[in-house]
Amino acid sequence: MLVVMKANSSEDQIQRVVDKIVELGFKPLPVPGANRTAICITGNKGAVDEVIFLRMPGVKEVVRVTKPYKMVSREVKDEDTVVDIDGIKVGGKGEPLVIAGPCSVEDEKTTLSVAQALKDLGIKCFRAGAFKPRTSPYDFQGLGLEGLKILKKVNQETGLKIITEVMDTENVEVVAEHVDILQVGTRNMQNFSLLRKLSRIDKPIVLKRGMSATLTEWLNAAEYLLMGGNHNVILCERGIRTFSQHTRNTLDLNIIPVVKDISHLPIIVDPSHGIGRRDYVRPMARAALACGVHGLIIEAHTTPDLAVSDQAQTVPIETVKGILEDIKIISKLPQVQNIN
Ligand code: PEP
Ligand code: MN
Numbered sequence: 157m158l159v160v161m162k163a164n165s166s167e168d169q170i171q172r173v174v175d176k177i178v179e180l181g182f183k184p185l186p187v188p189g190a191n192r193t194a195i196c197i198t199g200n201k202g203a204v205d206e207v208i209f210l211r212m213p214g215v216k217e218v219v220r221v222t223k224p225y226k227m228v229s230r231e232v233k234d235e236d237t238v239v240d241i242d243g244i245k246v247g248g249k250g251e252p253l254v255i256a257g258p259c260s261v262e263d264e265k266t267t268l269s270v271a272q273a274l275k276d277l278g279i280k281c282f283r284a285g286a287f288k289p290r291t292s293p294y295d296f297q298g299l300g301l302e303g304l305k306i307l308k309k310v311n312q313e314t315g316l317k318i319i320t321e322v323m324d325t326e327n328v329e330v331v332a333e334h335v336d337i338l339q340v341g342t343r344n345m346q347n348f349s350l351l352r353k354l355s356r357i358d359k360p361i362v363l364k365r366g367m368s369a370t371l372t373e374w375l376n377a378a379e380y381l382l383m384g385g386n387h388n389v390i391l392c393e394r395g396i397r398t399f400s401q402h403t404r405n406t407l408d409l410n411i412i413p414v415v416k417d418i419s420h421l422p423i424i425v426d427p428s429h430g431i432g433r434r435d436y437v438r439p440m441a442r443a444a445l446a447c448g449v450h451g452l453i454i455e456a457h458t459t460p461d462l463a464v465s466d467q468a469q470t471v472p473i474e475t476v477k478g479i480l481e482d483i484k485i486i487s488k489l490p491q492v493q494n495i496n
Contacts, residue, residue, distance in 0.1 A: 157196075157197045157203075157204050157206065157218060157219070157220055157221060157233070158187070158194050158195070158196050158197070158218070158219040158220075158221055158232050159166065159173050159177075159193070159194065159195045159196075159197065159218055160192060160193075160194045160215070160217045160218070160219060161173070161193040161194065161195070161214050161215060161222060162214055162215070162216040162218060163192065163216075165193065165202055165213075165214030165215075165216075166214060169212070169213050169215075170193055170195070170213060172213075172214075173195055173209065173212055173214070173215065174186075174195060176208065176209070176212065177195065177197050178396050180204065180208075180264035181199070182197050182198065182199045182204065183197075183198045183199040184196070184197065184198075185197075185198055185226075185227060185383065187227065187232055187408075188233075188290055188387055189233050190235065191235055192405045194232065195234070195427055196221075196226050196227060196232055198226065203220075206218040208328065213359050214258055215359075219231065219232075219318055219478065221297055222355075223375075223418070223453070224372060225372070225375045225376050225378070225379040226379065227379055227382035227383060227387075227464040228375050228382055228419050228420070228421055229375075229418060229419060229420075230417075230418055230419060230420050233345050233353055233420045234420065235387075235420060236420050236422070237387065237420045237421050237422060238250070238387070238422070239360050239388045239389070239390055239422055240283065241317050241337060241360055241458045242317060244280050244317060244334065244457050246280060246360075246422045246424070246450050246451050247390070247421070247422030247450050249390075249424075249493065250450075251287055251483065251487055252424075252445060252449060252450055252451045252452060252483055252487055253280070253281060253424070253450065253451035253452075253454065254279060254281070254451065254452050254453075254454065254459075254476070254479060254480060254483065255279075255281040255282070255283050255319055255424075255451065255453040255454070256274050256279050256281075256282070256283065256453070256455075256476050257270060257271065257274065257282040257283035257284045257455070257456060258270055258283075258284050258455060258456070258457045258463055258464075259284070259285060259288075259296065259297065259455050259463060259464075259465040259466035259470060260284060260285045260286075260288055260298055260299075260303075260463075260464050260466075261284040261285065261286045261299050261303035261304075261306050261307060261320075262284075262299075262436045262463075262464050263306075264306045264309065265276020266325060266458075267284060267306050267307075267310060268306075268309070268310060268314075269458055270456070270457055270458050270473075271310045271313075271314050271316055272314060272472045273458050274456065274473065274476060275314045275315075277473065277476055277477050277480060278314070278480060279476065280316065280317060281316060281317045281318075281319060281336075281337070282307075282310060282311075282314075282316040282317070282319070283318075283319045283320070283339075283454075283455075284303070284307060284310075284318075284320060284451055285298055285320055285321045285465075286298050286299055286301075286302075286303025286304045286306075286321075286331075287300060287303075287320075287322065287323045287324075287331075288465060289321070289323055289341050289343050289344070289433065290320070291453045294382040295465070296464050296465055298480075301330065304320070304330065304331065304334040304335070305321075305334070307320055307334055307335055307431070308331060308334045311335075311336070313379075317336040317337065318334075318335040318336050318337070319335060319337035319338070319339055319362060319453075320334075320335045320337075320338070320339060320412025321335065321339040321340070321341050322338045322339065322340065322350070322354070323334075323341065323344060323350075323428045324350070325349050325350050325353050328350070328353045328354060328357065332357050332359050335359075335430065336359065336360070337359065337360045337361070337362055337390075338354060338357070338361050338362070338391075339349075339358075339361075339362045340354065340362070340364060340377075341364055341483050342365065342367045342394055342429075343361045343366075344368055345363065345364060345365060345366035345369055345373075345374065345377050346366060346369070346373065346377055348380060348395075351377060351380035351381055351384075352380060352382060353410060354362050354386060355380055355381045355382070355383060355384020355385060355386045355493055356384050356385060356386065357386060358386075359388070360388035360389070360390060361381055361386060361389050361390070362390045362391075362424070362447075362453070363377060363378055363389055363390070363391055363392065364382065364392045364394045365391070365392065365393050365394060365396070365408075365411075366427070367394075367395070367396055367397050368396060368397050368407065368430070369396075371411060371415070374391065375415075375419060377440060378419075378421060388419075388442065389421055390421065390422045390423070390424055390450070390451070391415060391419070391421050391422065391423040391424070392423070392424050392425070392426055392431055393407065393408055393409070393411055393412065393415075393423065393424075393425050393426070393430070393444075394407075394425075394426035394429045394452060395407045395408065395426070395429050395430035395431065395432075396408050400496060403431045403432050403433065403436070404429065404430075404431065404433070404469065405426070405429060405430055405431070405432060406430075407427060407430030407431055407440050407444075409425070409440075409443055409447050410442060412425070412444065412447040412448065412449055413447060413448070413495065416448060416495065422450040422451070423448075423450055424448055424449055424450055424451035424452060424453055425440075425441070425444035425449045425451075425452055425453075425455070425460060426452070426453045426479055427440035427441045427444060427452065427454065428453070428454055428466070428469045428470070428471070429449055429455075429456040429466075429469065431469070432468060432469045434460060434468065434469055434470060434471045434475070436471075436477055437454065437469065438475055438477065438479055438482070439473070440487060441454065441479045441482065442482050445482060445483060445486040445487055445492070446486055446489075447495070448492055451458050452479065452491075454471060454475075454476060454479065455469055455470045456470060456471050456472070456473060456475065456476045457470045457471075457472070457473075458473055459471070460472050476483050484493070
């Protein structure tokens, strides 16, 4: 249940509602928003008597939340969440953000040169994995801490914001110290201990959809992050498993309009893992843009054939340039701007 306060309600009136929720044995969770003050009641097994709140001064209305998740739902917060990465905005009606970079952090020289080439195109956010979740234990597992240090250097030398995957709870602090955005990979979407820990840090999170996760499971995973106090969450569709064998995964673009309809969180698309072949990445990036996504995350390299992981889906720098040109056209279309 959600208690919505009147626009002119006082701090004292808001505090009294919070105290009442606690007194009743529930947990109040404030919902941040520019247009209204609202407090979500959580921890209740059944219906709470709404009259208790309707009688209190400063309360405008009490809204029943019908979805299993609350904080991520538009029922609780109607306006789009815009995640701010030190001035770079993701979400709402702004231009989609393109995040690009190699699958893995490689040696310092290569990583810096890929980052510089992307920066020269106008890219503002760089991706590369230091901790790699690999299907085979014999495959390259990432450079770990050394990789994080290289990423920090990329940030210092180029000013690019950095996103990297965090795989384990014990690495949350060290990863957060080195980069600007933390990625939860598809295999960890329901690692609830990891989500709980990330909910308490002050850095944006990109939450990839589990490869077999339903929409409800995905949004509930995001709910863990918001419930713990981290509201800077970006959802990322990266392809799911289906019976189709012709591409690595099936990029589920169906989910884009659905998520935009029921959640206020920004949603980006990873066409690289979604389709798995470099020559198909740009068409799927275009399709995602036409669906009104808030951003793309793309695996790119100056010498894709020499990339240490995911070569087959890693595009050359020219393809990123082409996608940036596509954005200028597609995201300006009124039909796209008016989605949701
Ligand atoms: C990645 O971004 O390199 C990655 C491993 O992604 P996913 O979790 O979507 O497989
Ligand atoms: Mn990859």
